[in-house]
Amino acid sequence: MTGPPGAGKTTLxxxxxxxxxxxxxxxxxxxxxxxxGDMNRTYEVFFATIRLFVEAGVSHVAEAAFQHPAWARGLVPLLEQADVRILRCQTPPAVTERRIARRGKTPVSRPFEPIHLDVPTLDVDTTDGYAPDLPTLTAFAIS
Structure with a gap:
């Protein structure tokens, strides 16, 4: 699961x-x-954990606000072993800014490059609930 900060990834x-x-x-x-507090080390641990889950046959949900190059670097080596499905959370910038401000943080103004790999991918609008709805997202995840 991916998307820019404030897009609703963690909640979903x-x-x-x-x-x-x-x-x-x-x-x-x-x-x-x-x-x-080393972000590079966090990235390494995140993908090492995904790799461990994949090698152990543990289905899981992984989420981060990585942009395409970072996701690709971590996921492409796993594509032959894992049945990867991507949910890309998105919402209008004004909504993400409000969500980030509620956390007491300052929004970062930079373009976000969503992941785009040749795997099943579904865009999810998280502005007000989920579109498509949660049962559809659940079905997508297990199909």
């Missing part, structure tokens, strides 16, 4: 993982739990 990832009965892996939680 938690709901989807609960509906699927699968673990959820959140890049921000890994970062928060690391003593070093």
């Amino acid at each position: 990832a938690r709901r989807l993982a609960a509906d699927l009965g699968r673990p959820a892996l959140h890049r921000d939680e890994i970062f928060a739990g690391m003593d070093t």
Whole structure:
């Protein structure tokens, strides 16, 4: 699951993982739990955990605000082993800015390049609920 900051990734990832009965892996939680606060190390741990889950046959939901190059670098080596499905969360910039401001943070103004790999991909509008709806997203994740 991907999208820019404030797009609703974490909330949706938690709901989807609960509906699927699968673990959820959140890049921000890994970062928060690391003593070093090193974003590069967080990236390495995030993808090492995905690799471990894939090799152990553990279906899971992984979410991060990585842009295409970072996702591609981590996921492409796993495509032969994993059945990857991508949900790209999106919402209008004004909505993401309000969500980020509610967290007490300052929005970052930079273009966001969504992941675009040759795998099943679904765009999700998280502005007011989910479009498509959660049952459709759940069905997509397990199809």
